[in-house]
Each structure stands twice: as structure tokens, then as C-alpha cells.
Amino acid sequence: MSIHVGDRIPEVALKRLRAGLETVDTYALFDGRKAVLFAVPGAFTPTCSARHLPGYVEHFDEFRRRGIEVYCMAVNDAFVMQAWAKTQSVPDGLQMLSDGNGELTRALGLELDASSSGMGLRSRRFALYIEDGVVRSCFIEQPGQFEVSSAEHVLAHLPT
Template identity: 75%
Template structure:
């Protein structure tokens, strides 16, 4: 079953690159703060690069004005996530997180098999609003769709 409002974020580790490869755990990322975590099936893929990540870049300041952190995650290695972030000119503070082994996608119940496209196991496209480690809202797109997890949709549906 996939993650739902009221559920805690599962405790797993992710990777990111700043001064080197760092391991970060979800407890440290989400405890004591409000955040939107959005997932894409793959860095550098068409919809993810043309629409999904750019929407969160465009509206990053609006999330921050509400006191909300923004995290992007994909089942890609941390080097790919760093390169993708640089190519998209991701602002400082929008974290590009690697779920390289798909542990978070699996723990959330949002893993998909994209083997037919040569991509192996990936994450479904989604956005979660998390407050102090607890999911308050979950927007999960149907496979192959990009509708409810967009930055615009999330901003319009955040609790006030």
C-alpha cells in the first residue's frame, strides 16, 4: 500500500553531493520542519526536465515564503542528480536527493517497474507535503501522467 496522509515518512538513507557524497537520513531531513518532497521517474527524462523540476524551480520562492523546504528525489545516483540540478540551475536550498537503490520509493509503496523502457525499478511521480516527519498531503500521479504532483497543483492545495 502506498503512503497516505497521516503516515510517518519511512526512515531510510539517501545520498546527495555538496563537498562530496553525503548520506542523509529522512529523519534528519523532515523532523522539525515543513517540506515538500517530489519524486520524478528519472533525471534528464523529458517530462521531468521540461516540466516537473522546472515548476518547482520557478515556484521555489513561494514555497520558502511559506516556510516550506523543497526536496527533489529520483532513483538515480547522486552524481546524476547533481549534474541534473546544475543543468537545470536549481537554486541553493532545493535539495537534489538520490534514492539510488530505490529504498525510499519501495518504503513509500511508490516503486514502479520501468524495465520495458530500459530504466529498471523507479519511483512513481508524486509530491508529499510533510510536517515534522508526518505526511499531511500526498499527491500521486497515475503511471505515465503528470497532473497532481506539479508545483502549481501542490501550491494551490497546501493547507493554509
């Protein structure tokens, strides 16, 4: 069963690189703020690198003007996420989160079995708009699609 509007984000520990490898709790990330969490099947993959992350980089300032934090997540390790951020010119403040073991992905019910492509368990492509730890909008893609989770679509469907 996947996450729905009105559900609280599950409490899971994720990883990120800052001064070093950090563990960060989802409650600490999302409680008390507005945020968009978008997920990609994998760092450095074609659509993720050519369209999905670049859209959030391009529109990052618009999200911030609306008081919304932006988080990118993938079932990759934190070192891969940091390397990908550098190649994509990710601005300071757009946080790159590692769900390396797929724990949050499974807790959200948004896992994708990409074993046939040699990629194992991954996240489906999605975006969630979250206020104070509660999901207010879900933008979950059908397999192989990239439409509703784009930065442009999410911005157009957020409260103003």
C-alpha cells in the same frame, strides 16, 4: 501498499552531493520542519526535465515564503542528480536527493517497474507535503500522468 496521509515518513538513508558525497537520514531531513518531497521517474527524462523540476525551480521562492523546504528525489545516483541540477539551474536550498537503490521509493510503496523501457525500478511521479516527519497531503500521479504533483497544483492545495 503506498504511503497515506497521517503516516510517518519511513527512516531511510539517502545520498546527496554537497562538499562531497553525503548520507542523509530521512528523519533528519523531515523532522521539525515543513517540506515538500517530490519524486520523478528519472533525471534528464523528458517530462521531468521540461515540466516537473522546472515548476519547482520557478516556484521555489513561494514555497520558501511559506516556510516549506523543497526536496527533489529520483532513483538515480547523487552524481546524476547534481549534474541534472546544474542543467536545470536549481537554486541553492532546493535539495536534490538520490534514492539510488530505490529504498525510500519501495518503503513508500511508490515504485514503478520501467524495465520494459530499459530503466529498471524507478519511482512513480509524486509529491508529499510533510510536517514534522508526518505526511499531511499526498499527490500521487497515475502512470503516464503529470497533473497533481506539479508545483502549481501542490501550492494551490497546501494550507495557507
